[in-house]
Amino acid sequence: xxxKRIIPCLDVKDGQTVKGVNFVNLRYAGDPVSLAARYxxxxxxxxxxxxxxxxxxxxxxxxxxxxxxxxxxxxxxTVGGGIRTIEDIRNILLAGADKASLNTxxxxxxxxxxxxxxxFGSQCIVVAIDAKREEDDWYVYINAGRKKTDIKVMDWINQxxxxxxxxxxxxxxxxxxxxxxxxxxxxxxxxxxxNLPVIASGGAGPVMEHFSEVFDYGAADAALAASIFHFDTxxxxxxxxxxxxxxxxxxx
Numbered sequence: 001x002x003x004k005r006i007i008p009c010l011d012v013k014d015g016q017t018v019k020g021v022n023f024v025n026l027r028y029a030g031d032p033v034s035l036a037a038r039y040x041x042x043x044x045x046x047x048x049x050x051x052x053x054x055x056x057x058x059x060x061x062x063x064x065x066x067x068x069x070x071x072x073x074x075x076x077x078t079v080g081g082g083i084r085t086i087e088d089i090r091n092i093l094l095a096g097a098d099k100a101s102l103n104t105x106x107x108x109x110x111x112x113x114x115x116x117x118x119x120f121g122s123q124c125i126v127v128a129i130d131a132k133r134e135e136d137d138w139y140v141y142i143n144a145g146r147k148k149t150d151i152k153v154m155d156w157i158n159q160x161x162x163x164x165x166x167x168x169x170x171x172x173x174x175x176x177x178x179x180x181x182x183x184x185x186x187x188x189x190x191x192x193x194x195n196l197p198v199i200a201s202g203g204a205g206p207v208m209e210h211f212s213e214v215f216d217y218g219a220a221d222a223a224l225a226a227s228i229f230h231f232d233t234x235x236x237x238x239x240x241x242x243x244x245x246x247x248x249x250x251x252x
Contacts, residue, residue, distance in 0.1 A: 003249045004215050005045035005222035006236055007199060008229045010035060012051050012081075015065055017230065030230055032065060037072035039229065042236045045251055047073055048101070048169070048199075048224060050128075051081030063095045070096025078126055078169075089116050093124065101169055103128040104142040107149060107156075110163055117164030126199075127160045128169040129153060131186060138186055145173050153186070157194050167197045169224070175203030179227065181210045187218035197221040206233045208242045215248050 010017050010032045017032045036047050049069055051062055066079050079092045080101025089100040100120075106113050106127055116125045130141040131153045138153040157168065170190055172183035180203055187200045200214045204225035214220045228234045240250040 001249055002221070003045075003251045004220075004243065005199075006043075006211075006239060006250065007046045007048055007222050007224040008035070008039045008044050008236070009048045009050065009201065009224050009226045010069070011226060012049060012062065012065060015062060033068045033072055035230065036069045036077075039236065040073040040075055043240060043252070044075060044236055045222070046076040046078060048078045048080070049097075050101070051079075063091060066092060066095040066097060080126070080128055080169075086112070086115055086119055089120060089124075093120065099124050099126050099167070101126040101128045103130065106160065107140060107142050107151065110159060113160055113163040113165050117166070122164050122166035125165050126167045126169050127165040128171065129156060130171050130173055131183075132173040133186075138189075141173060153190065154193060157190055157196075161194055161196050165196060167199065168194065169199045169201060172202035176201075177227065178203055179205030181205060181207070182214040182218060182220075182223070184213060184218045187214055187220050191219035191221075199224050201225075204228055208234065208239055211239060212243060212246045212248060215243070216246075 012032050017030045017035055039047055070077055076098040078099040078101050079097040083100055083102055084105045092100050130145050131138045132141055140149045140151040140153055140156050172186050175183045182200050182203045191198045198220050199222040200218055200220035201224040204210050206228055211223050214223050240252050243250050
């Protein structure tokens with residue numbers, strides 16, 4: 001079994017790391033460059049950097065912040081937010097990112113997934129999916145969770161896999177920031193119905209079992225969290241030792 005990955009997330013607004021609940025009520029959580037360096041030292045497997053207002057503000061990702069973060073880390077760095085074109089992806093990779101994360105742009109123009117995969121390799125292309133439950137199914141949201149689409153999550157998962165995506169970053173909007181645990185049903189349904197690696201996001205709290213549950217029942221390949229790492233609620237090394245004790249392989 002491949003080692004499960006622990007991934008801190010840096011949601012960045014105006015050059016600073018922030019964290020909210022259900023995608024709103026943002027609060028300051030620290031300098032992204034300092035946090036990235038700390039996580040790299042503490043044993044994180046990857047870091048995700050999301051410029052959360054770039055799409056809604058119609059601007060490019062903060063390349064200077066990405067460059068500064070990339071200089072501080074020696075683990076894979078995924079960057080998303082405000083990426084709309086192949087040239088945007090190229091610029092992000094040149095700034096030091098290892099992967100580019102697409103959400104709104106991919107929904108509006110699915111062919112960019114295929115074009116990007118052909119240009120840079122599927123391993124560089126992550127499709128981020130913001131999912132919210134509506135009655136008896138999950139639907140895709142875009143524009144940083146502000147706009148609902150008519151696309152069902154499982155239909156979108158199947159499409160992006162065929163188009164050449166290399167990985168799925170799956171965020172439960174219902175669980176985001178609640179610290180009550182990952183959305184296990186959503187994660188399991190996606191993980192069991194795609195060949196792509198799935199990063200579970202949204203809901204991690206101060207209970208290490210949240211991670212063992214999302215790896216065991218949820219069948220996720222990686223788990224992403226923000227608040228519990230930003231505010232030192234859980235240490236990454238302690239979490240990995242806990243998971244090892246549960247016979248869940250991680251890179252110690």
